[in-house]
Amino acid sequence: MRLRRSGCPINLTLESFGDRWSLIILRDLMFGGRRRSFRSFLTESIEGIASNILSDRLQRLTASGLLTRAPDPSHKQRVLYSLTESAIELVPLMAFMGSWSIRHAQPSIELSARAKVLEDGGPQLWTEFMDELRHIHLGLPAPQTSALAAMQKAYEASMAS
Structure with a gap:
């Protein structure tokens, strides 16, 4: 230990x-x-x-x-x-860190697009994202909606602006 x-x-x-x-x-x-x-x-x-x-x-x-x-x-x-499941459960912490950075650290618009989607989606989206990560990393069934796709769409839209 x-x-x-x-x-x-x-x-x-x-x-x-x-x-x-x-x-x-x-x-x-x-x-x-x-x-x-x-x-x-x-x-x-x-x-x-x-x-x-x-x-x-x-x-x-x-x-x-x-x-x-x-x-x-x-x-x-x-x-x-x-x-692992322990790492997947860090999604809310990562979402809070991204939200804090948006407000206080002046990140690039493009690289903060995913964090903004997580911030706007709140705990419900975090849960959907964790379910999607469980599918990708742990082999559990795929969720009905893709939080990753929503974040990628926001990122691509920010790149096009």
Whole structure:
């Protein structure tokens, strides 16, 4: 068992995933609409994470139960990372962080489009989004509506403006 700094709930949450890169990895898995390989994290993240940091954070997130890794059925030498139920339950926290940033951090209009959809949709949309993530990452049945599609549509509309 790891040594904890304190039993404070906020501290324990931060110890589970509380560095910048871990949150970026979780964000990319949540909003990317699919499971991801190591290479896709390296090549598709706009923040440009270094391979040694990515490797360390993927190991940490897997060890803490926020990610799973499994062989990629389409490529023998690749593994795919997926969110666990614990990570999927972080959607409300990510939605609040996005909402806070919209109000206080002056994000780009294009990159805040998804956060705005989540903010406007509130808890009902968060639940639908979590159900969609459970389908993508845990293999549960697909929901009737796609929160990811709504967020993607808003993003594309912001890019066209």
